[in-house]
Amino acid sequence: MSDHDHDGHAHHQESFVRKYIFSTDHKVIGIQYGLTSLLFLLIGFSLMMLMRWQLAFPGEALPLIGSLFSDSTMPDGVMQPEFYNQLGAMHGTIMVFLGIVPLAVGAFGNYIVPLQIGAPDMAFPKLNMASYWVFFVGGLIMLSSFWLPAGAAKAGWTSYPPLADIETTGQTMWLFGMIFLITSSLLGAVNFLTTIIQLRAPGMTLWRMPFFVWAQLVTSFLLLLAFPPLEAAGVLQLFDRLVGTSFFLPSGLVVSGELLDVAGGGSPLLWQHLFWFLAHPEVYVLILPAMGIVAEIVANNTRKPLWGYRVMVYSVIFLGFMSFIVWAHHMFITGMGTALSGFFQITTMIISIPSVIILSALFLSLWGASLRFTTPMLFALAFLPMFGLGGLTGLPLGLAPTDIPLHDTMYVIGHFHYVVAPGTILALFAGIYYWYPKATGRMLNEPLGKIHFWGSAISMNFIFFPMLIQGLAGVSRRLYDGGASYEFAQDVIHYNETMSIAAWVLGLFQLPFIFNFFWSIWKGKKVENDNPWDATTLEWTATTSPPLGHGNFETAPTVYRGPYEYSVPGHDTDFYPQDQP
Amino acid sequence: MREFLDISQFLGMPGRASAHAADIDFMMSLVHWLMLFLFIGWGAYFIYVLFRFRASKNPTASYEGADGKYSKYQEVAVILAEATLLIGFAFPLWGFIKNDFPAAQDAPYTVNVVAEQFAWNVHYPGDDGVFGKRAPELIDAVRNPLGLDMTDAAAADDVVSVNELHLPVDRPVIINLSSKDVIHSFGVPQLRVKQDAIPGLVIPIWFRPTVEGEYEIACAQLCGLSHYRMRGFVTVESEDAVSAFLTEMSGGGL
Amino acid sequence: MQIPYTVEARPDTGVNNAKLGVWLFLASEIMLFGGLFSAYIFLRVGSPEWPGDILGHTYTSASEILNVPLAFVNTIVLIASSVTIVLSWAALAMGNFKKYRIYMGLTVLAGFGFLIIKAIEYSDKFSHGYLPAENNFLGIYFVMTGLHALHVIGGMIVNGYFLGPGAKMWKSDPKRFMSRIEVAGLYWHFVDLVWIFLFPTIYLI
Amino acid sequence: MADSHSMEEIQKHVRVYMYVFGTLMVLTVVTVAVAYLHLNIWPALIVALVIASIKAGLVAGYFMHLIGEKKLIMYILALTGTFLVIMFILFISAYHDQVGRAALEMVYHVA
């Protein structure tokens, strides 16, 4: 399985297909992952924009665009509940599994990790390629389900049976898609772990690895060990749907007045346990790479070492371990007794501590800094309070009694969007602005970047803060009319308009980014040297690889010191790269 | 003190209509105080640092950086606060809600609630206080939505209503919650009650309504197309009014 | 620059890439089957009778439905194949390629044997109307043994490749070839291991 | 691990493999024999799992050369094993601490 097919003979001409399509070069694969996942992010974003129209103006025809849709989804431009539920489920699925994970792990991990540890490539280049293409197929399966007669999956991204068992064919496609995506992640995880453990350059000890690499290491462990149970669950749900078993169906179900013709004896809660066994670690898969990116950029732009690097590493390892034993905090309201809920409340409170430590360390890293407010730094800085707000709103959810009024309300939606959108997405944008010159040899335009930053950071708060307010007022999530028919929701329902407008404004502010992203490939300011940010980590040292070239280092660099030796007293520059003796 | 700390109004939580609601709100307030302290503390620090350590003002960074003493205090404080919340509030309150069911001498008012796509069926035991037998085979969407077995003597005086749950004020209530088809969630914001209705299980919940009025039951778990309008009503009223309602329901049916 | 440690071990970790990779892969496989075993346990503690009602008859022990002798034979076959594959590796270590061929051939053959017996078992169930949809015991039996059988097929493809076209490498890069056989062996043993747990939990108790 | 072995060592290995093979056969027979005793569920479960674990240990230890394997591999497997066990325990606990199971017959009074 450990094949690799480019041994220093860079001179032989590779065909276009081998070089850019079925490439085994981690940098090309990283870029493939990046472009594909950005596209999916855009798709997930568009689905959300449609939903937000319906939430702001329930039952009103969507002008212009509405007429493009079929009669079964939006007759005369008016969204049907079926379609709203599809959009919700697919927005969640696409954002999580096809947007953030492949961007944070597949793209950034692939491109940056081997460079940062001084490796020639990933340990298993062919496996790496397979991982991308399996992901790609999984994504196509997911998307194509929108064109099924009854549309895509509509039982939420959590796919709780019995609803998911009796839903239309879209759900089957969802399951097949998930099996591909899980397989892809597993292949990727094996590859990352082997690479990080085995291919570190001479002198790159564990304690000299950049925090980003640590974050990817822990993330890969989460993917490796948490994903398989969901694959098992997916197979079981496929059997329920296709073969007629009843793993998740109890006896005596009566659907629309008809006794369901199944053997029965199953348990709907079994799915929830298997699902959350994955999905809680999964949320840390969404946040850890983001924390890693932020740590890199904060160190670089404060021009000083990260405060408490070791403590952060210990925290991230502990976080990874704990994330396997908190899953049932998503299930307090399913009728859990006191013993189990006690256990899961304790573990949930415990797991919040390492997050507090990491965030505190990042905040403290700013003390004594010489702050450069570059675009990546702005995004990274915004991440800190935004993740903080998201994390803090996790606390009332993690305590069972306070979860009673909040469970399955907009408060939960607000909580996790604060962590994934102004949290992770801003961090990923930071990473794009930071590493773009590495991949292309050109900088992204700064003024456009700053417009993108302020527009995104501000409008996101106008989308997600009102969700917390609505949630506290008791408004349920996944409501096709946003709660308009409920009396108790009347005081807070008007926020739906604010949020939707903010969401479209957010969309507008992505335009400078998309323009910048493509324009700069050809027209951006060229970097003067390999190290435009005056950084210390290995990816910025002279490599044989000009943008998009094949191969990484002429000879493996030797590492002499820790990753963040900035402003070392007595050194002639304010950065002391890892590979300088 | 307690009144002072209770910021549930400020948080925009709906009015309270059950006995344990104040406890939940108080706990909610405490958690939000903790959040507020952390947010304001770190937020103020953050803004200060951004100004004080900008490159134009502080051209050379310090290699040593901050002294971590205060952050350690903060972490210990957070741990203590979370431990207090768990031990002092979360465990007792959850235990009370889950385990301290009213005993027989408290004369709890017991009803069955059976969720279905997309309605809340309520099954009252009638005067004899005994629920009639039910069987899934007997369910008829129109005439017998609960599958009540009419050959059972106990079933004769049972009352079934749809989306209308009438409860006596100031008397403990036990609801046996179940579902016919998919997972629903019985949520009543003002009562601070929420419980998933899981097919295959019959989950008892209890609370004591304290304020008369009509409250909405909002289904909180995605259950299909019309999840958004799976709305029922809880009417909390005097004992007499409940009896009158039940008489009307059973009389009207014949 | 070559990718290092494809064959020789990295000094500080003591393993080469392929071996680490396959162990990591096996770790995820453990969790995959672990998820299914968890589901099995969850369903089983949740039912009053196990296996329970099938086609109108209540069974109280799995051996009334499943064919224990056949499964017993299959256990023997799979364990034997585990021995032959490790012997094939040992033959390579002694430089005896011919013996390697024989043992690897036997391993693949044993895989076929296992699948044939499995097929007999399945068709017997099907012909009696014991379909997965009848009952959760049958359902989980088919899912778990079916997934295991897929793993057997996967292993046979790998082993078959190293028996046939893949064996060319013995000429060009014998060390690397040995490492591959060791890795293939690890996977094959794992498949055996899973069966060692499946057999008693599903058939016997 | 292979490269440094001499002929004799390999032959010794092969002998060990045969012993292990024999033991596995015996244990398989024992498992089946115990099953025909029709013990109660708990003793049967324990016996079956203990035997299966021994067999698994033999396969992993000798065939997969886990005995004497590098620490790194051991750590990874220990971690996986920990999560596996946690998963089993929590799944069983989750089942037992679920409110509402016993009450099913209460509503559907079907005998």
Ligand code: HEA
């Ligand atoms: C990246 C994703 C991510 C992250 C990191 C988290 C982090 C946390 N989450 Fe969240 N969560 C989700 C994603 C995430 N969550 C998702 C997607 C769901 C919903 C799924 C669904 O149902 O569809 C969810 C749902 C969810 C629930 C279930 C709610 C319900 O359904 O009723 C719970 C309950 O315990 C919970 C708890 C927590 C906790 C305690 C943390 C902790 O780890 C947080 C720890 C962090 C802190 C405590 C912050 C520390 C702050 C400071 C130190 C100072 C801050 C300073 C300033 C702000 C200036 N989350």
Ligand code: HEA
């Ligand atoms: C990682 C996960 C993730 C992310 C990032 C987002 C991002 C966003 N989400 Fe989403 N959401 C979920 C995961 C996520 N969501 C999940 C799991 C659910 C629950 C589903 C369910 O109920 O089952 C949900 C549900 C959900 C709802 C509730 C639906 C309901 O309950 O009825 C809403 C409502 O407003 C919403 C809004 C938004 C908004 C405004 C954003 C914005 O922040 C979006 C920001 C995105 C961008 C800014 C993208 C920018 C990228 C580009 C422009 C690409 C550029 C391209 C190139 C350069 C090529 N989301």
Ligand code: CUA
């Ligand atoms: Cu019923 Cu949602």
Ligand SMILES: [Cu+2]
């Ligand atoms: Cu969680």
